[in-house]
Amino acid sequence: MAGIWIFAENREQTLELLNAGRNLAQDFKAKVVTFALNVHLAEEYINHGSDEVLLLPLLGQDQSLESYVPVIAEVARQEDPDVFFIGGTQRGREIAARVAARLNTGLCGGCTGYKVDQKNKLLLMNRMILGGAAVQTVVCTTRPQMAVIPPRTFEQAPLMEGRQGKVIELPAAQPSAVKVINRTPKVQESVDLTEAKIIVSVGRGMEKKEDLSLALELAGVLGGEVGCSRPVAEELHWLPEERYMGISGKKVKPDLYIGLGVSGQIQHITGIRDSKIIFGINRDENAPIFEAADYGIVGDLYEVVPKLIKELKVLLKK
Amino acid sequence: MSEDKFAAIIVGAGPAGSTAAYLLAREGLEVLLIEKGATPGSKNMFGGRMYSHALNRIIPNFWEYAPVERPVAREIITFLNGGHGVSIDCQNLNWVKPPYHSFTLLRAEFDDWLASKAEEEGAMLACGIRVDDLLFDKGRVVGIRAGEDEMLADVIIAADGVNSIVAQKAGLAKMFLPHQVATGVKQVIKLSPETISQRFGLDGNNGAAQLFVGDCTEGMQGGGFLYTNKSTLSLGLVIKASELQKTKYKISDLIEDFKDNPQVKPLVEGGEVVEYSAHLVPEAGLEMMPQLCGDGILVAGDAAGFVLNLGFIVRGMDFAIASGEAAAKAVMAARKNKNFTRQGLSLYVQLLKQDFILRDLEAYRKGPDFLGNRRMFKEYPQLVTELASKVFTVDGTPPVHLLGKILSQVKESRVGPFQLAGDSWKGARLL
Amino acid sequence: MLNIIACFKWVVDEADVKIDAKSRALLMERVGYKISDYDRNAIEEAVRLQEQHGGNVVAATVGPSTAKQCLKDALSRGPERADFINDPSFVDLEPEQTAAILATAIKAKEEYDLIICGEGSSDLYAQQVGPALAERLGIPCATCVNKLTLAESKKEIIAERKLDDGMEVVSMPLPALVTVLPDINTPRIPTLKQVLGAAKKPVDNITLNDLGQTYKPCLQTTGILAATMERRRLKFGADEKNILVIIGALLKEGVIA
């Protein structure tokens, strides 16, 4: 069956990967094969460019998505795909690593883009290393060439008219030894940081949760949103995880990013690199944020931010 | 080693501490060397120049093993004033033959190496640990405390650098006052080895040391330095802290201005700053020296104020190493006599007096006074550069005899001939 | 009783990596090394579970033979013993190689109930070694864990996972592998006695020879290019005048209105 294979845990990401898959299919003169969780999605994927769909069996109540690993690996072993892209959610990353291990092949984790070597049918895949300080290009010398592709790396594939495709049902999975005993779905955040024009970012330089009001007020005056560094979300739990930026968080590109007590370590900077203007406030004059910023104020955020708000209110007449 | 008791605990894995630890461990003593940085040297100033003699005495031909950068073949002193610069340039090829006179080096690697030598001899090295306090028994120092942990030893060596906590806790020293210290800043600037050799006119891996007086400190007491490493330059300023405090200048801005100085710019141009650091330099010379030993404790290196700061030249590494050596010898003697009191350790002070350390510091004893003289850092550089410009300027005006030029220049400058005579007398005595 | 293996990696401190703006090469000459950030959480979690339930903790690392320094650091954080799986050629390993090497060594010499890895390494952040190792050992695994409890039966581990779509609590029969998130615990800072104690703890030196096979990477690196950023890097003081200057500049840039 060979081909360009795609697996992602949700519809949006599958469509994104389909877009890349369609282009690759031409380069490789191969078909696009997509995994789907139900018949409805299977049809949709075909309509968005998949040539074939592998329909995954239903899972038991106590099974997590990761228990598809043996099924996915087994069919890949039989069919020998050329390329296998997996959507970079947390579950996707685990599945990719385990499938690659089973297939004894190379996996480019966090593949941010690639070029195609047409002649050798090889992907020159990019991945970030050292917290985003550099981009490394790798090629996979075994089959399939596997990569984990982060969400929103590609646009979603458009709907195509009158497409036909084959749907193949995969055999039932052996129940995994990992049993789910509880699930708490996440309440979806209403704010999408990636859309914000102005982001006020809170770092560990903020002393207590109540002081977030300073950031909120500044964001309010500017008409922006409040985001944060990873420890503020993950260790202090002051803001939801969707609000942190960086290599493992959101990649944003606002017109203006203002960092309040953010040290500016590379893992964070990697997420804000594409901001038009970066403005950092930090009391340590050697903080790395100043290397990454257009404008920096060396000072205590508790002194600077109130003054900044005051002046902005006057100047912006708010 | 009885539980938690060492023959010696040495606080600080700089050149002073590692040397002492190396020598004591080599004698088979149970030695603990404690360093607050994640690795030795990680918190120390990068770059600079070390005179070889002290270390060569301890580890002969150390340059064959140690991570040194370049042997210094060329010494330059440059006086800066406005767009003018006058340099005194001295080259001596004997300096770059064994035993090399001095080496440029990078502290993070060098300190790490020296500490690893001590470890090889069996010293215990504990990094990432800060000593917070001393333990006393009937007024005698018997151990250290770091966080929750206490550790005992026959003797403690305070080698924890400028503003030594350990010497202060022992009651041997006080916190430095701003007029007793200088602030140093340094940038390490990356350039290719070939570019460096070419810009400084150096043969192969030979190095240069260039010192600057004048504009770079805005007339404040201090100076600038530039050392060539293999593939980086160490560029920095040292300025008296009390003077800096009184001005609006930030030392971080001054170093940027320094880099833009027409005398400096072509040397550093195109280089990438790969490291930035700031540190204090003790500088009041003998006047501020702490007591060098107490009951159960010795103070070595910067902690003891063993630094010679002539404003534009800072010399401390060889003192640190030699004082670490003296401390180790004193500890061995004290062990023999089973007497770790101040009396029992007093060989330390004797050795320092016999050695070059106290001699050299004594010789420059009046240094701080002389250097406190603003004329040194403002008017004289101006005088020298203007004089030289006059001597070398040919513009069709009638020629004047050299002596006439000098005299007229002295008259024009804000320094009177008497002051000049007085200062040069003081200066000559000093140098 | 729990026998736990905590896997840690000795990595370049990325804050020390400098970039040559022109060639976009990484300047790695004077970098320091450290235990990969999140592996400190892995070691800490192993030690906490051991303190609670008894048993022992082994810290295991794969790296070049020169990485010795890491052992003292790791052992000062609590494990009783270390496996130092080393060879001069073990530099810049691909995660799949690391997982394979760990798997050989662990199979050959360790009896274990639980393996704990970090969420991802600070240098590669591939998030791959943990799950790949579980596959090679044929044991169940759970990634992104922010809470671990041993079940009453002591035969299962209960792991709370923090995922994109919410929380998921799973139970797995032992032996099993987990990868842990940084918010699972706050790693202890080793004390002087712990640092000194670490020097006396046993280290098993496992060499390529002992492993008895070679490990080829499936991924070949064809290039590395540093990420550079054109920024103005203007630094100001904190007084009103400066604030006004910056606001003026932001208005002129048109990024605020």
Ligand SMILES: Cc1cc2nc3c(=O)[nH]c(=O)nc-3n(C[C@H](O)[C@H](O)[C@H](O)COP(=O)(O)OP(=O)(O)OC[C@H]3O[C@@H](n4cnc5c(N)ncnc54)[C@H](O)[C@@H]3O)c2cc1C
């Ligand atoms: C594999 C890996 C992935 C990671 N991914 C991410 C990621 O995606 N996103 C992310 O953000 N981080 C990430 N990190 C963590 C990252 O390395 C840093 O630890 C983190 O970004 C630091 O957050 P911070 O700046 O809030 O805190 P800190 O580094 O603690 O900095 C606090 C700063 O506040 C300043 N400050 C303190 N008080 C004041 C005051 N009163 N006024 C002004 N300034 C003050 C301090 O000078 C300091 O610079 C990752 C780490 C690893 C190892």
Ligand SMILES: Cc1cc2nc3c(=O)[nH]c(=O)nc-3n(C[C@H](O)[C@H](O)[C@H](O)COP(=O)(O)OP(=O)(O)OC[C@H]3O[C@@H](n4cnc5c(N)ncnc54)[C@H](O)[C@@H]3O)c2cc1C
């Ligand atoms: C800008 C500048 C330029 C210089 N240039 C030169 C030069 O070119 N040539 C020259 O010979 N000298 C130079 N010096 C001076 C030289 O650096 C010092 O004299 C020398 O480093 C002294 O060595 P030391 O071992 O006494 O102290 P340090 O090198 O300061 O070492 C002290 C060590 O103790 C550690 N420590 C401190 N407190 C504690 C604690 N409580 N617990 C545990 N560990 C602790 C520190 O981390 C450090 O590693 C320069 C100094 C400066 C600031």
Ligand SMILES: Nc1ncnc2c1ncn2[C@@H]1O[C@H](COP(=O)(O)O)[C@@H](O)[C@H]1O
């Ligand atoms: N060289 C190594 N030695 C031991 N454990 C490792 C090594 N590399 C990675 N790991 C473990 O695998 C985890 C994930 O690494 P990575 O797949 O590189 O992101 C790390 O947090 C470690 O726990």
